[in-house]
Amino acid sequence: MKKSTRVAAVSVMTAAALLGLAGCAKGGASGDAASGTITLWTHNAGNEAELAAIQKIVDDFNASQEGHTVSLQAFPQESYNESVTAAAASKKLPCILDIDGPNVPSWAWAGYLAPIDELTDRLADFLPSTVGTYEDKTYSYGFYDVALTMVTRKSTLDDNGIRVPTPDKPWTKDEFDHALETLKATGSYAYPADFATSSTGEWYPYAYSPFLQSAGGDLIDRTTYESADGVLNGPEALEWANWFQGLVSNGYIAAKSGTDQTADFINGKTAIMYAGSWAAEKVRDAFGDDALFLPSVDLGQGPKIGGGSWQWGMSSGCSDPEGALAYLEFAAQDEYVASVSEATGTIPATDAAAELVPGYEPGGVNDVFRQFSKANAVVRPVTPGYPFISSAFAEATQQLLDGADPQKTLDQAVKDIDANQKQNAYQG
Amino acid sequence: MSSTTLSPPLAEPGEATRPGPSKGRRRGRGKESATALVMFLPAAVLILTFLIIPIILTFILAFTNTRLISPEPGRFIGLENFSNLFTDDTFWASLRNTIIFTVVIVPVQSAIALGVALLVNTRTRGTTFFRTVYFLPVVTSIVVVSMLWMFMYQKDGLINTMLARIGIAGPDWLGDPNWSLFAIIVMSIWQAMGFHMIIWLSGLQTIPAELYEAASLDGATRWQQFVHVTWPGLRPTAIFILITITIAAFGLFSQVNIMTQGGPLGSTTTLVFMAVRSGFERQQTGYASAISLVFFVLVLIVTVIQMLLTREKSEKKGARS
Numbered sequence: 001m002k003k004s005t006r007v008a009a010v011s012v013m014t015a016a017a018l019l020g021l022a023g024c025a026k027g028g029a030s031g032d033a034a035s036g037t038i039t040l041w042t043h044n045a046g047n048e049a050e051l052a053a054i055q056k057i058v059d060d061f062n063a064s065q066e067g068h069t070v071s072l073q074a075f076p077q078e079s080y081n082e083s084v085t086a087a088a089a090s091k092k093l094p095c096i097l098d099i100d101g102p103n104v105p106s107w108a109w110a111g112y113l114a115p116i117d118e119l120t121d122r123l124a125d126f127l128p129s130t131v132g133t134y135e136d137k138t139y140s141y142g143f144y145d146v147a148l149t150m151v152t153r154k155s156t157l158d159d160n161g162i163r164v165p166t167p168d169k170p171w172t173k174d175e176f177d178h179a180l181e182t183l184k185a186t187g188s189y190a191y192p193a194d195f196a197t198s199s200t201g202e203w204y205p206y207a208y209s210p211f212l213q214s215a216g217g218d219l220i221d222r223t224t225y226e227s228a229d230g231v232l233n234g235p236e237a238l239e240w241a242n243w244f245q246g247l248v249s250n251g252y253i254a255a256k257s258g259t260d261q262t263a264d265f266i267n268g269k270t271a272i273m274y275a276g277s278w279a280a281e282k283v284r285d286a287f288g289d290d291a292l293f294l295p296s297v298d299l300g301q302g303p304k305i306g307g308g309s310w311q312w313g314m315s316s317g318c319s320d321p322e323g324a325l326a327y328l329e330f331a332a333q334d335e336y337v338a339s340v341s342e343a344t345g346t347i348p349a350t351d352a353a354a355e356l357v358p359g360y361e362p363g364g365v366n367d368v369f370r371q372f373s374k375a376n377a378v379v380r381p382v383t384p385g386y387p388f389i390s391s392a393f394a395e396a397t398q399q400l401l402d403g404a405d406p407q408k409t410l411d412q413a414v415k416d417i418d419a420n421q422k423q424n425a426y427q428g
Numbered sequence: 429m430s431s432t433t434l435s436p437p438l439a440e441p442g443e444a445t446r447p448g449p450s451k452g453r454r455r456g457r458g459k460e461s462a463t464a465l466v467m468f469l470p471a472a473v474l475i476l477t478f479l480i481i482p483i484i485l486t487f488i489l490a491f492t493n494t495r496l497i498s499p500e501p502g503r504f505i506g507l508e509n510f511s512n513l514f515t516d517d518t519f520w521a522s523l524r525n526t527i528i529f530t531v532v533i534v535p536v537q538s539a540i541a542l543g544v545a546l547l548v549n550t551r552t553r554g555t556t557f558f559r560t561v562y563f564l565p566v567v568t569s570i571v572v573v574s575m576l577w578m579f580m581y582q583k584d585g586l587i588n589t590m591l592a593r594i595g596i597a598g599p600d601w602l603g604d605p606n607w608s609l610f611a612i613i614v615m616s617i618w619q620a621m622g623f624h625m626i627i628w629l630s631g632l633q634t635i636p637a638e639l640y641e642a643a644s645l646d647g648a649t650r651w652q653q654f655v656h657v658t659w660p661g662l663r664p665t666a667i668f669i670l671i672t673i674t675i676a677a678f679g680l681f682s683q684v685n686i687m688t689q690g691g692p693l694g695s696t697t698t699l700v701f702m703a704v705r706s707g708f709e710r711q712q713t714g715y716a717s718a719i720s721l722v723f724f725v726l727v728l729i730v731t732v733i734q735m736l737l738t739r740e741k742s743e744k745k746g747a748r749s
Contacts, residue, residue: 085497111499200689201709255692256582256603384497391709395690402605402692412517419512420712423493 037069038323039094041084043310045074053336053343061330068323070096088112093315095324101308102202102380102390104132104140109384109426113139114316118325122332127370129307129377130349140313141328143337144346145377147369148207148305150294151265151273151280153287160186167371170295170303173243180252183271194261194270195253197401204394205380207274208244210296210304213378215240219393220417225383225426228417232393233410240299241406248401255401277369278345284365293368296376307377309346347373385417385426392416486724489717496711509718519719521694522702525609529616529698530677537617538624538669545628546658559629563622570619574686577615578602581687602688605695612683612696620676624669631665632658667738674734678727699723 040058044050051074058070073094075083081103087093088110099107107113115137123131123141132140150171157164162179165171171179183192196203209219216236220228231237247253258264265273266286273279274296283291296303312331314324337353341360347370348354359366381389396413400406490509494502513519544562548555565573580586581601588598601611639657648656681700684690690697690705699719707716 088497106497109499110497112497256600258582259579387497388710388712391705398689398691399693402603404693420710424495424498 037071038096038318038320038327040070040072040096040327041080041094042072042074042098043077043080043100044098045076047077047344049343050340053340056339057331057336058327060336061327064330065326068320068326070323070327084112088315091317093317095318095320096312096314096327098310098312099132099140101129101132101140101142101311102386104311104313105134105382106384106386107313108132108134108137108139111316114314114318114321115139116141116314116325116328119329119332122329125351126332126349127307127347127373127377129373129379130309130311132308132311132313134382140311141332141349142309142311143340143349144344145307145309145349145373146346147277147372147377148210148296149275149277149280149369149372150296151275151283152271152292152294153290154292155290156183156271157292164292165294167295167368167375170298173297173299176297177243177252180247180250180272184251188268189271190264190269191252191254191257192270193247193253193272193274194257194264195247195274196257196261197253197255198257198259201394202390204397205390206306208397209380209393210306210376210378211244211299212237212240214297214299214301214304215243216299216301218381219389220381220383220385220421222381225381225385226418226421228389228414232417233407233414236300237410238406241400241410243299244397245400245403245406249403277347277366280366280369281345295372303372303376304378305372305376306380307373308379383421383426385421385424388420389417392420483724486717486720489714490721491718492714494713494717496708496713502714505714509715510722512715513718513722518690518694518697518702519699522690522697522699525696526678526680526698528609529613529680530674532613533617533677534670534673537621538666538673540617541621541624541669542628542662544621545625545632546654548625549629549632559625562625565619566622568619570682571686573615573619574683577611578687581611581615603692605693608688608692608695612680612687615687616677616680616683620673624673627665627669628662631662635661667734670738671731671734674730675727678723678730699726 058072062069129145130142160182180192218231221231248255262279262282264270318324334352337349338356341348342357348357354360392413396409399409492502493505548559583600591598599607601607643653680698684696684701688696703716703719706712
């Protein structure tokens with residue numbers, strides 16, 4: 001063979017191989033149809049404990065019967081959503097996948113997910129915030145949820161004559177403001193409270209929109225999901241905005257908090273920390289029985305906290321829906337709900353599972369988080385427009401903390417959200 | 429024909445003058461261009477996939493309401509994205525910030541880089557050490573640099589602690605709309621300066637030492653040497669640096685994304701940041717494409733102006749010599 005021809009041949013083959021590889025990357029992900037196995041995608045590569053718990057369920061399922069085989073594929077969380085979106089665009093979704101709670105409506109609307117109404121009876125036992133629904137159909141369920149809580153020390157409150165709130169009688173707005181004022185006056189803290197304002201992204205709607213809801217406002221009108229007018233910029237919302245902005249302007253919280261709020265709290269820089277149940281272990285290690293985990297503030301409509309974490313569902317293009325449903329039903333057993341939530345240190349989704357997880361049994365140290373979740377959790381708006389609402393709310397709240405005019409900021413957010421809902425004809 | 433050489437042997441000197449193409453030469457040409465084509469192919473595929481097609485897609489998507497996640501394909505909506513964009517306060521803030529950033533950073537960063545290059549170009553002890561020190565920020569990831577500076581810029585961070593020593597109460601650098609863009613500019617200058625220092629340095633070392641020798645024999649002062657020998661010798665380098673800094677400055681994104689998220693009160697939002705936020709966070713692919721298109725046109729205009737200006741100069745220079 002002449003060398004030039006050989007070079008040509010090699011180049012063409014390389015190019016073909018490159019293109020082939022690109023094709024493989026797309027196609028290799030599925031392979032559900034022919035091989036008889038059901039593929040399952042999960043976001044928790046890198047989270048060994050959770051991944052091992054899921055792997056255990058898959059192994060048990062495969063051993064339990066003859067007909068179906070599930071194989072697990074784990075992705076790092078950072079690239080998981082992009083992988084699913086890309087796979088959906090090329091119709092290569094796996095049969096079973098996990099979904100971040102707030103994305104369920106968007107993905108259901110986009111046609112990625114198939115309803116799993118067959119499981120409704122079983123899911124009645126689950127915490128409401130762990131079941132994903134859209135337009136009266138059930139699309140997903142999760143093994144666990146997390147709860148937001150006010151963390152402080154009993155000694156701090158006692159020393160300053162501040163009442164210890166209970167789930168039945170949480171702090172009112174005035175009480176909370178007064179407590180912050182008292183704590184600020186002691187001069188012992190950089191800031192009396194820490195709301196983790198330096199976090200970004202989904203933390204903003206997850207952590208701060210419950211205050212808005214507690215004040216009587218919301219992110220969008222949940223009867224029609226057509227407009228945010230009147231709920232995100234009405235008098236209640238304005239009251240929330242003024243209160244929230246006041247936390248910064250009165251020097252109660254930092255407009256940009258430190259990067260590790262738990263460390264700041266343990267080191268005594270702050271007196272009250274608004275955090276998730278995930279901080280409980282560290283705080284308890286530091287302060288033992290002195291640590292207090294309290295319900296959120298009641299701004300009028302009772303305390304509210306965000307609900308909804310990672311959940312499991314079935315893709316609409318699944319070639320073996322029967323097998324996928326069998327797996328989802330199998331995995332929804334209490335022992336698995338317990339093992340996954342124990343592995344992740346989160347709130348078990350069912351009462352029976354809670355009995356199995358140390359600390360979450362009735363009267364256990366972590367039971368309080370389960371009570372908060374049961375009583376106060378509000379899921380984020382169930383509309384495909386949620387990703388936009390989330391981003392618009394985060395931007396508006398950030399501006400409020402930076403001192404922007406509340407009415408103007410909220411009006412702008414409403415205008416943006418309404419335009420987006422309308423342009424895409426989203427329904428609830 | 430030899431089977432060991434890739435290209436056919438060049439035509440004999442006599443052949444070229446002969447009327448009519450020779451058979452051998454024509455065959456050689458065809459082979460040569462086929463080989464060239466094959467060698468060009470991998471690059472062509474990459475450029476097409478990652479450059480040409482995305483640009484064409486941006487042009488198309490900018491006039492649709494395409495979403496990242498949607499069961500319905502995008503619909504043609506004419507200029508709606510653009511009319512929304514031009515009535516969007518964030519867009520004008522982004523444009524303003526991008527322009528301020530570029531206008532400040534181009535002269536300041538290139539001047540400081542030149543100054544540093546002149547300093548480390550001397551033959552004294554430890555220049556290698558200083559060259560390394562100045563170049564270090566460039567090889568460090570911008571994400572890491574941004575996070576480090578975030579700590580330094582905190583209200584009770586390193587910078588304010590040092591200012592307090594000399595009796596100045598520093599502002600909340602990233603939290604104060606009056607200072608945030610300035611803080612990002614300072615950090616960006618520090619981070620990218622080393623890169624341009626190296627380019628200036630390579631430019632400086634192409635200037636023949638005899639010129640300096642001759643100049644000093646003529647009794648030229650250091651300043652005169654700089655103005656009449658160094659600066660003219662650096663012209664091609666200066667053009668290169670001007671263009672690269674301008675384009676890099678327009679693309680300001682990572683620092684903003686990590687340090688301020690465009691805030692406080694929109695004081696640090698930029699066009700690229702706005703496009704990324706609209707496209708990925710808010711899933712408005714069409715709208716993000718419209719922003720990208722405006723950005724593309726802006727960079728194109730600036731680059732064309734710069735090319736025209738610099739070309740004119742080099743032509744004039746050519747005519748003079």
